[in-house]
Amino acid sequence: MEGTFPRHELDAHLHSLPELPDAIPYVTSYYEERWGFCLQQRLRESLPEGDYRVFIDTTLQPGSLTLGDLVIPGRSKQEIFVSTYTCHPSMANNEVSGMTVATFLARAILERGTPRFTYRFVFAPETIGPLCYLAAPGRKEHLRRQVLAAFNVTCVGDERGFSLLPSKWGDTLTDRVARHVMHHLCPNYREYTFALDRGSDECQYSSPGVDLPMVSVMRSKYGTFPEYHTSLDDLSLVTGAGLKGSFDVILRCFDALEDGISPLYTTLQAGEPWFSKYGLRSTLGAFKLDMRTILGLGNVMSYADGRHSLLDVAEKMQVPVWELFQYRQALQRVGLLRASELPIEQ
CATH class of the missing domain: 3.50.30.90 (Domain of unknown function DUF2172)
Structure with missing residues (x-):
């Protein structure tokens, strides 16, 4: 020009x-x-x-699109899908924060050893990236068949609070887990609606024929903070505490999926177990004696009927699901409980 x-x-x-x-x-x-x-x-x-x-010295010609696709194999072929975008990296909160948190999430999963589920992290330009990614032969069908839960990671670097954009259904396993975690870690989070507030990669991954159960866990939602899509969205807007808080929330969502959604089973015995026999409770009869532990052990056992999961129990007790992990582990260790390792069908 x-x-x-x-x-x-x-x-x-x-x-x-x-x-x-x-x-x-x-x-x-x-x-x-x-x-x-x-x-x-x-x-x-x-x-x-x-x-x-x-x-203006520019050219317009056929080119290529580069994206990243990291797959971390798990014991199950069912997948936890994570999307973040790479298209305008001069913007720190809108863009680079998502890539940063997604990278550290992937590293955390790798450092833990083999996860229960397979994790797929896709780094691509917003909108056109998912469209190209989904255009690969058989990929759309594979994702529809295998993805159990899906997260879009964007705008996760500031400290102005948390927000959630639910899936287009609003009641998927991803929605349930995200709401549970955010209720306990950031109870003042703001929830938007898919119908009125969507605008990122969830539009493509949740489109008809793809239908991934994707939510967006964010700090300030895209389009709502004054620096959005301007030069003011720089590194001064992003903080270590903001990034770490977002990382913690999403990693807890992974924890809830990994350890909280399997059906629980008792061993073949009738009646409540005598916990003190197994060193899980004092023999001293006192009502106020560590009631949180007593309730945790008792409720995990009471609902271990093959129909309830730890997430079910946690919601009934109004506690975070990860608080019950220690009780499940203790009960499994003494042979009172077992948990299903079968893949969970969506």
């Missing part, structure tokens, strides 16, 4: 934000050829009248 334009004609090709005069907006034109410049409102207002020479 090359030419000379008077100030008033140039102005039609300039993009700025009057409400944020020091910010440079992020403006794109993917679907129609046009040219323009993004700049601060203050600079735009300072441009004098006169002629301006414009020279």
Whole structure:
């Protein structure tokens, strides 16, 4: 693009934000050829009248799209699917925070050894990346068949609170686990709706014919914070505490899926077990003696009927599911309990 334009004609090709005069907006034109410049409102207002020479040295030609697809095999072929995007990395919270947290989540899973479920982490440009990824022969069918839960990781770096965009159904296993974890770790989180508030990779992965049960766990939701899609979304907006908090929430979702959704089974005995016989409870009869432990052990055993999971028990007790992991482990250790390792059908 090359030419000379008077100030008033140039102005039609300039993009700025009057409400944020020091910010440079992020403006794109993917679907129609046009040219323009993004700049601060203050600079735009300072441009004098006169002629301006414009020279933009760009090309438009067939190219390629690079994406990352990390698969961590588990004992089950059923998958936990994680998506994050890579398309405009100058924006720290909107973009780089998701890549960062997803990378550390993948590393955490790898460091734990073989997980129960298979984990798939996809790093790709937003929108067009999932479309290209899903276009691979057989991939859509594979994901529909194998994905048990799915998470979109974006806008996870600031400290302004948490938000949740549920799946398009709103009642999938992913929704249940995300709400459970956020209720206990960040109870003041804000929940949006898929019908009115979607706008990221969940649009593609939840489209008809794909239908992955995907939720987005975020800090400030995309489009809701003032720095969104501007030059102000820089590293000053992202904090270590913000990233770590998001990492903790999503990793707890993984924990709940790994250890909290299997049916529980008792051993073949009738009646409540005598916990003190197994060293799990004091023989001293006192009502206030570690009631939290007594209730935890008792409820895990009481609901171990092959129909309830630890997540079911935790919700009945109104405690985080990971609090019950220790009781399940103790009961398994002494032979009072067993948990199913069979794949869970969606």
